[in-house]
Amino acid sequence: MNATLSRAEYRSRRTVVTARPFGLILDPCNGCTLACPGCVHSVETRRNGLFDWPRGLLSRQRFDNYIERFGPFAAMVKFWNYGEPVLNPHTPEYIRTAKRSLAQTVISSSLSVRHFDADAYVASGLDYFLVSIDGATQSVYERFRRNGDIELVFQNVRKLVEARSRAGSKFPVIAWQYLAFEHNRHEISQAVEKAASLGCNEIRIARPFDVGREDPSIQPATGVEARIVALDMLDVEDYAVNWNRFAGEIDGAAVQRAFEYAWPAAGPDEFPPASDNFTCSWLYTSTVMDSGGRVLPCCCAPAPGQDLVFAHIESDRDLFNSPKHIAAREFFRSGATGPGTPHCAKCTWIPNTPDIDPVHLRHYLAAAGEPEAGEWLGHW
Ligand code: SF4
Ligand code: SF4
Known part of the structure; x- marks a missing residue:
């Protein structure tokens, strides 16, 4: 119901919305021990103060506040944006709390960490564990994953696979993510073999952002197709169990409150289709919070001169209808700008499909036993 309303409000370009975001992203930890080029943690970006990204761990209080407001409406909660989530010892508890709202949960980590409680992650009910490993040997891997230790990563993946077997569970699904660069393309087949031998479910060959401005020797691979190599895929019945x-x-109580939410009793007339002015789908579907409780509209990082902090979790106001959300939606609807218009008016990266996209929604609703609703929502 929430996703349907979200789509209607998106299509009619409402500026004040009733739907709640169904894609949540949060950073259990803003910090990271690695320093990949282009990231907020790279030596270059920190030296030049390119981003406004203070370190810190997400507190239980802030997490609860966020999940109480949005959890029952969410289809998916992603536990990372610009930090290493495994560095926060409370992350498995947070995942379990999100599962109590019936959200699918995903984490992405370098797993190049000394302390990793694999059993806690399996017990949390986590659905997906993405591990970023861009190479099959240390010398190739560390060209992008600066400070990373590939043997430590492999050891942690093994721990996770063993913990999963000990628990007799198929979850989390372990996906090796391999950003394909020119310098590592020759190790892709070796990585696929290694992923299979470790017990990963899949390996995702993905296209990276261009970080050549910071290090011209690191270039996205040309002619390498983004794809998923299936190794040990689960089926929809497995996902239904974990849902x-x-x-x-x-x-x-939280689910009941969500049903009692003030849903509009309106017909389609209340949502006239907008003119075809382009708009950003994130402003209607997602919200992001960093470990300091800053509420951002999307995965872009705040920076000097880049106003992206739309609200703070400690505020009692509606965090999805902050004055900046409304001003940003108004900018896309009518082109109007004013002193309160945020960075969106200058944004050069405007996604026209939601972060938690129709494919995710279909998958979520199929696991929930509602495949027809998923098909219907498949056209954003
Ligand atoms: S592992 Fe991720 S968060 Fe850490 S520096 Fe690299 S890209 Fe940034
Ligand atoms: S317009 Fe750009 S800055 Fe604004 S929410 Fe969308 S992606 Fe983020």
């Missing part, structure tokens, strides 16, 4: 993994712990 409601902790049936006895469902936060019934």
Whole structure:
């Protein structure tokens, strides 16, 4: 119901919305021990103060505040944006809490960390664990994953696979993510073999952002197709089991409050289709919070002169209808700008499909036993 309303409000370009974001992104930890080029943690970006990204760990209080407001409406919660989530020892507890709202949960990590409690991640009910490994040997891997230790990563992947077997669970799905650069393209087949031998479910060959401005020797591979190599894929029945993994712990009061939410009793007339002015889908579907409680509209990082902090979690106001959300939606609807118009008016990266896109929604609703709703929502 929430995703349907979201789509209607997106299509009619409403500036004040009733739907709640169904894609949540949060950083359990803003910091990272690696320093990949182009990232907010790279030596170059930190030296030049290119981003406004203070380090810190997400507190239980801030997490609860966020998940209480948005969790029951969410289809997916991603536990990373610009930080290493595994560095926060409370991350597995946060994942379990999100599962109590029936959201699918995903984490992405370098896993180049000394302390990794694999059993806690398996017990959390986590759906997907993406591990970023862009190479099959240390010398190739560390060209992008600066300070990373590939043997430590492999050891942690093994720990996760073993913990999963000990628990008799198929979750989390372990996906090796391989950003394809010119310098590592020759190791892709070796990486596929290694992923299979470690017990990963899949390996995702992905196209990276261009970081050549910071290091011209690091270039995206040309002619390498982005693809998923299936190694040990699960089927929809498996996902159905994990969708409601902790049936006895469902936060019934929160779900009930969500059903009692003031849904508009309106017909389609209340949502006239907008002119075809382009707009950013994130402003209607997602919200992002960093470990300091800053609420951002999307995965872009705030920077000097780049106004992207739309609200703060400690505010009592509606975090999805902040004055900056409204001003940004108004900018796309009518072109109007004013002193409160945020960075969106200057944004050069404007996605026209939601971050949690129709494919994710279909997958989520199929796991929830509602495949027809998923098909219907498949056209954003
Ligand atoms: S591992 Fe991720 S968060 Fe850490 S420096 Fe690299 S890109 Fe940034
Ligand atoms: S317009 Fe750009 S800055 Fe604004 S929410 Fe969309 S992607 Fe983010």
